Amino acid sequence: MSAEPIAQSLDEPATERCLVVVPTYDEAENIDRLLDAVLAAAPYADVLVVDDNSPDGTARLVTRRREFGERVWLLERPGKAGLGAAYRAGFAWALERGYDRIAQMDADLSHPPERVPALFAALDDADVSVGSRYVDGGGVANWAWRRRLLSWAGNLYVRLVLGTGVHDNTAGFKAFRREALEDIGVLESESNGYSFQIENTWRAAQAGLSVVEVPITFTDRTEGQSKMSGSIATEALTRVLVWRFSEVLMFLAVGGFGYIVDVVAFNAFRLVEPFKALDPAYARTAAVVLAILVNYIGNRAWTWRNVPSDDRRRELALFFLFSVIGFGFSLACLLISHDVLGYTSALADNISANVVGLALGAVFRFWTYKKYVFHAQAPVREVRRASVKVPSRPA
Numbered sequence: 001m002s003a004e005p006i007a008q009s010l011d012e013p014a015t016e017r018c019l020v021v022v023p024t025y026d027e028a029e030n031i032d033r034l035l036d037a038v039l040a041a042a043p044y045a046d047v048l049v050v051d052d053n054s055p056d057g058t059a060r061l062v063t064r065r066r067e068f069g070e071r072v073w074l075l076e077r078p079g080k081a082g083l084g085a086a087y088r089a090g091f092a093w094a095l096e097r098g099y100d101r102i103a104q105m106d107a108d109l110s111h112p113p114e115r116v117p118a119l120f121a122a123l124d125d126a127d128v129s130v131g132s133r134y135v136d137g138g139g140v141a142n143w144a145w146r147r148r149l150l151s152w153a154g155n156l157y158v159r160l161v162l163g164t165g166v167h168d169n170t171a172g173f174k175a176f177r178r179e180a181l182e183d184i185g186v187l188e189s190e191s192n193g194y195s196f197q198i199e200n201t202w203r204a205a206q207a208g209l210s211v212v213e214v215p216i217t218f219t220d221r222t223e224g225q226s227k228m229s230g231s232i233a234t235e236a237l238t239r240v241l242v243w244r245f246s247e248v249l250m251f252l253a254v255g256g257f258g259y260i261v262d263v264v265a266f267n268a269f270r271l272v273e274p275f276k277a278l279d280p281a282y283a284r285t286a287a288v289v290l291a292i293l294v295n296y297i298g299n300r301a302w303t304w305r306n307v308p309s310d311d312r313r314r315e316l317a318l319f320f321l322f323s324v325i326g327f328g329f330s331l332a333c334l335l336i337s338h339d340v341l342g343y344t345s346a347l348a349d350n351i352s353a354n355v356v357g358l359a360l361g362a363v364f365r366f367w368t369y370k371k372y373v374f375h376a377q378a379p380v381r382e383v384r385r386a387s388v389k390v391p392s393r394p395a
């Protein structure tokens with residue numbers, strides 16, 4: 001299959017340097033074939049193998065290659081510490097050395113090396129490119145139906161829980177512009193297994209980066225042992241829930257604190273000179289405004305701290321608007337149950353205003369804050385053209 005065109009004209013300034021990071025653990029049966037294929041498919045790119053002291057001598061095979069120290073590099077780590085840790089070390093290495101476009105792929109030839117150029121080229125117009133099985137033109141070869149079902153269900157789960165908008169959320173064949181790796185704080189991620197892949201795609205979507213999916217055909221490994229395990233799958237399932245819930249829990253904690261501020265401020269305004277003399281309506285309004293401000297600061301600085309903001313004034317104005325509407329839910333519920341439905345007891349008033357109204361208002365606020373207030377716009381990048389490194393040596 002031929003890849004998308006990449007500018008390699010000598011007239012064009014060579015500015016972008018490309019690196020493919022490949023983590024390995026016991027891949028002696030695959031590594032040479034993989035390196036041959038990648039080096040041939042992307043003659044402008046370097047390859048970094050990150051090996052966790054594989055007992056089968058994978059690292060030795062890498063150092064024996066004739067391109068070693070020129071286009072092929074090796075990062076040796078003392079022992080098996082997981083895929084995520086290996087990638088973090090590899091990405092740190094790449095960033096330190098000033099690579100502009102950084103791809104990642106497995107060593108077991110599941111990811112088609114001939115699609116590496118397509119992933120790099122897609123970064124002309126995007127921050128992140130994902131080699132995707134679940135878009136038109138993509139797919140899987142030689143997978144049993146059970147494996148297909150598992151992968152499909154896993155992806156659906158991630159999509160529903162995290163809402164990334166990406167079809168292949170567990171993909172491990174991806175490329176990033178260096179700024180994207182920095183924006184999503186990839187070196188601070190905590191995941192080790194599959195969840196590392198999910199986490200980065202999710203963080204990219206959250207940070208408002210542009211993510212494009214490049215169709216690929218994924219082929220099951222034919223050589224060597226899979227390192228996939230039940231604990232890796234469980235890590236992914238639970239972390240996805242924690243990521244999702246931590247956002248909601250942080251929002252609720254900030255809201256709870258804002259509520260305390262509201263009550264304390266209201267009483268302070270009612271009891272303390274010189275505010276005491278004022279109408280209680282002023283105290284109520286001032287307390288609400290203060291609570292909304294506290295809510296805004298808490299959500300901006302904590303809950304949605306990773307979402308970039310370029311217009312704080314617009315953000316604050318929208319936040320105020322949705323907060324006021326959100327608090328209006330209590331009043332609306334009270335009016336409906338008390339005046340329309342005729343439930344006039346004190347208990348009924350409390351349930352409608354302070355339980356149902358408050359909960360509906362919180363749901364409304366969470367949804368609008370997330371969708372409209374702390375909603376990242378894609379950052380504008382300066383370099384937007386195909387300008388990969390022209391090989392300095394004869395290919």
Ligand SMILES: Nc1nc2c(ncn2[C@@H]2O[C@H](COP(=O)(O)OP(=O)(O)OP(=O)(O)O)[C@@H](O)[C@H]2O)c(=O)[nH]1
Nearest residue numbers: 023024025050052081082083086106107226227228
């Ligand atoms: N450095 C390093 N590499 C690892 C580690 N675990 C897995 N890898 C590599 O990461 C890549 C993906 O691992 P695989 O075992 O193929 O896992 P998988 O692709 O999820 O599972 P299969 O589809 O069954 O192959 C391969 O290149 C592995 O050699 C690790 O702990 N350290």
Ligand SMILES: [Mg+2]
Nearest residue numbers: 106108110221
């Ligand atoms: Mg594999």
